[in-house]
Amino acid sequence: MIDVKLLSGALGAEISGIDLTDVSDENFKTINNLLLEHKVIFFRNQPLTSEQHVALASKFGPLETHAYVRGLSEFPEIIRIIKKPEEKTQWGEGWHSDVSYNEKPTKAVILKSIKIPPVGGDTVFSNMELAWETLEEEVKNKIKNKKAVHSSLGGGFFLDKYKAMQSNGNMDEYSNTHPILRTHPETGKKILFVNWTYTKEIVGMDKEESKEILNYLFEHQARLDLTCRFKWTENAIAIWDNRSVQHYAIADFYPNKGLGFERVMDRIAVEGDHPQ
Ligand code: SIN
Secondary structure (H helix, E strand, O other), X not given: OOEEEEOOOOOOEEEEOOOOOOOOHHHHHHHHHXXXXXXXXXXXXXXXXXXXXXXXXXXXXXXXXXXXXXXXXXXXXXXXXXXXXOOOOOOOOOOXXXXXXXXXXXXXXXXXXXXXXXOOOOEEXXXXXXXXXXXXXXXXXXXXXXXXXXXXOOHHHHHOOOOOOOXXXXXXXXXXXXXXXXXXXXXXXXXXXXXXXXXXXXXXXXHXXXXXXXXXXXXXXXXXXXXXXXXXXOOOEEEEEOOOEEEEEOOOOOOOOOOOOOXXXXXXXXXXXXXX
């Protein structure tokens, strides 16, 4: 029997009673419906092999390769996210929606935990439909027909700090513009689509005003009442709808506390569409 435990009133649910190695159309439909409803779903005790991980992700659509990070040699679609025991930094720290700088930003991510520290390293998610709904009308009117520039920040941003992760050799920065208010292609819901890490400016707006509005939006998106937080255990899977959520991998690794442990995750991303 499927059991759904909400993580907060804003988004996120921990699901039990579903076997993620079952990639039948029927099981996938159940998973996708849960994803559309909760925006990020979590499953524990699912020791998927890399083949099973790829098979599950492929049900959502064609898989992405990352702009800067080299995947595993046998499974190039899998990026291994590694935080070494001596490191204080962690890939994914700071609010972002994955590769929003691409022409077609990621649709969904399937993240599997391999090694989890006894303390620290939770991931927080924020609901961008609620972020839009809860904005002041005055702000909505200012931005609803605008586009924003999203920058890839270049290979150094991704790899300089994360020594255990492999570059694919590409270092160049590039950018794309996307509507600030996008519509979810499957549910028709309105989504606030800017993020602190990659969104740099609002097109056609005075630089100072653009900065002020973006900072306001970034603060709004980080409101705790829009979020849920997941405490990882090994062999857990998170699937998030990258079109309607942002996330933040908390780097709370401090000497004599959380530092001294390794954290390892396998990430597969599914190609998205042009935000409309
Ligand atoms: C990511 O930001 O893609 C990774 C999140 C995590 O490691 O928790």
